[in-house]
Amino acid sequence: MLVLDRVTYDAIVAHARRDHPDEACGVVAGPEGSDRAERFIPMLNAARSPTFYEFDSTDLLRLYREMDERGERPVVIYHSHTATEAYPSRTDIGLAQEPDAHYVLVSTRENGNHEGPVECRSFRIVEGVVSEEEVRVVSSYEQPSGDGNAPTPRQQEQ
């Protein structure tokens, strides 16, 4: 299961809407060894395409260096599909190279740049095998989410 706080969930959806009809992409980083998606990092889609996304290679290096320095890992890797469902494409499956990440897909095919319901689903993609998982949106990570994680100490809000 992926637990996302409302602010992060809304930020992912807003990014997908903003970049429609091109695919939007980004990361939510969290502390190494945890599964907390804490730091929302929208990335530029260097492909600027409605059917493909790729982080710019210089941005990618900067991102991973920053995460290393902060003791973080990519907890979530998200991108949007703008004409198809929120399910990993064959390309997504073939190129998924972060076995520990939650791959989040948002589909903007229904409402494009506008408000309205969006499909937002999460998957693990490991060695070509896709497993869908529940997405639970919580008002904050501080509230007991019932997923077995002990409440954690108060985090500093940005």
Added chain:
Amino acid sequence: MAIDVRVPTILRTYTSGERAVTARGDSLSDLIEDLDENHPGIKARLLEGEDLRRFINVYVNDEDVRFTGGLQTSVSDGDAVVILPAVAGG
């Protein structure tokens, strides 16, 4: 002295879980050969035929080697090599 190589999560199965290893060589090509001697199998994950795989990025001192001569990029002691899988999809 040697060259530090940062290994991404997905390739740490070849480095006993180590996130950084050292290797030697005068070019990136040599360095990958040396890596493969100590971590057999890693080369096949980096190269496709005679070239770097399209969705593997390699940086020498922060420069993407696609812009510095690819596998012929020269390296020397004290350099830092970073391997990062592209984050991409459709």
